[in-house]
Amino acid sequence: MSEAIAFDTHRFVKRLTACGFTERQAETLAEEHVALLNANLATKADIARVEAGVETLRQQTRADIEVLRQETKADIARVEAGVEKLQEAMRAEIAAAKAGLLKWLFGAPIVQGGLIVALVKVL
Numbered sequence: 001m002s003e004a005i006a007f008d009t010h011r012f013v014k015r016l017t018a019c020g021f022t023e024r025q026a027e028t029l030a031e032e033h034v035a036l037l038n039a040n041l042a043t044k045a046d047i048a049r050v051e052a053g054v055e056t057l058r059q060q061t062r063a064d065i066e067v068l069r070q071e072t073k074a075d076i077a078r079v080e081a082g083v084e085k086l087q088e089a090m091r092a093e094i095a096a097a098k099a100g101l102l103k104w105l106f107g108a109p110i111v112q113g114g115l116i117v118a119l120v121k122v123l
Contacts, residue, residue: 005041007034 009030016026042050 005037007037009034 009027012030012033013023013026016029017023021029
């Protein structure tokens with residue numbers, strides 16, 4: 001990995017030695033600062049890699065969303081077809097119940113009328 005930022009180690013060492021550090025201490029601190037900076041800061045190349053990865057994920061997500069959209073449309077079509085079948089079955093059951101009701105509605109008074117006529121003739 002290349003350096004994330006430019007760090008003037010020579011200037012850093014000179015300032016530390018001017019403040020009382022030994023040259024060895026100042027150099028060690030400079031090396032550690034450089035290592036710390038390089039380990040924790042992103043370079044332009046790092047950011048470019050992340051951006052490329054994000055773009056790839058964005059495209060995959062769009063593709064996944066489109067697949068889900070198509071699957072959802074297919075599911076809705078299946079549900080609508082099932083609802084249509086249920087509605088047809090309900091209409092058939094209602095028609096059958098209606099026919100049975102009409103039989104009883106008109107059949108029962110006729111039978112009752114016949115019974116009444118028969119009872120009147122018998123008496």
